[in-house]
Amino acid sequence: TQLLEQSPQFLSIQEGENLTVYCNSSSVFSSLQWYRQEPGEGPVLLVTVVTGGEVKKLKRLTFQFGDARKDSSLHITAAQPGDTGLYLCAEPTVSGYSTLTFGKGTMLLVSP
Amino acid sequence: NAGVTQTPKFRILKIGQSMTLQCTQDMNHNYMYWYRQDPGMGLKLIYYSVGAGITDKGEVPNGYNVSRSTTEDFPLRLELAAPSQTSVYFCASRVDVHEQFFGPGTRLTVL
Numbered sequence: 001t002q003l004l005e006q007s008p009q010f011l012s013i014q015e016g017e018n019l020t021v022y023c024n025s026s027s028v029f030s031s032l033q034w035y036r037q038e039p040g041e042g043p044v045l046l047v048t049v050v051t052g053g054e055v056k057k058l059k060r061l062t063f064q065f066g067d068a069r070k071d072s073s074l075h076i077t078a079a080q081p082g083d084t085g086l087y088l089c090a091e092p093t094v095s096g097y098s099t100l101t102f103g104k105g106t107m108l109l110v111s112p
Numbered sequence: 113n114a115g116v117t118q119t120p121k122f123r124i125l126k127i128g129q130s131m132t133l134q135c136t137q138d139m140n141h142n143y144m145y146w147y148r149q150d151p152g153m154g155l156k157l158i159y160y161s162v163g164a165g166i167t168d169k170g171e172v173p174n175g176y177n178v179s180r181s182t183t184e185d186f187p188l189r190l191e192l193a194a195p196s197q198t199s200v201y202f203c204a205s206r207v208d209v210h211e212q213f214f215g216p217g218t219r220l221t222v223l
Binding site for chain 2 (some may be wrong): 103
């Protein structure tokens with residue numbers, strides 16, 4: 001059974017602080033996606049990482065994929081209240097790439 | 113494009129009632145999905161479809177049914193609502209393995 005562990009579960013910070021959230025798997029990722037879900041909305045894809053060691057940047061967000069493809073991190077620089085939301089990682093289900101398995105998410109609250 | 117639309121946005125049901133959650137996408141995606149999201153539990157897959165006329169169970173299908181008669185529509189049916197089905201329901205569609213597009217969700221309460 002695929003298991004995606006995300007940490008921390010909850011993070012509350014002040015505007016301007018930096019933070020890192022993590023996603024780890026019990027097995028090697030084929031690829032990994034990060035989604036952000038704002039309150040009252042559906043998740044929206046932020047990035048997909050495929051290659052071990054890959055680093056992708058999206059404005060103030062930096063995504064890293066571990067060399068062994070068993071872990072990934074999302075780093076936010078100078079967090080803003082608009083970054084508030086639930087950050088979910090997901091990977092294609094091992095049994096077939098038709099579906100995704102999601103982690104439980106990290107809830108981020110950025111206060112002004 | 114409207115993307116993925118879901119109706120209703122909110123609904124309260126009594127135990128034993130039935131209802132259909134509607135989902136429509138205008139992106140001509142073959143793959144469509146239904147998830148439920150409970151607090152602190154992430155997204156659990158209920159049912160999915162790889163094309164019109166083809167559906168398959170996900171991780172938590174009990175108490176639900178689906179049909180896919182057209183590419184655009186993928187309704188989710190609750191026949192005998194139970195308090196355990198209180199949740200937020202999301203419909204999604206995708207064009208390839210790397211991105212799913214989600215609707216805004218339906219918040220369902222069963223009392």
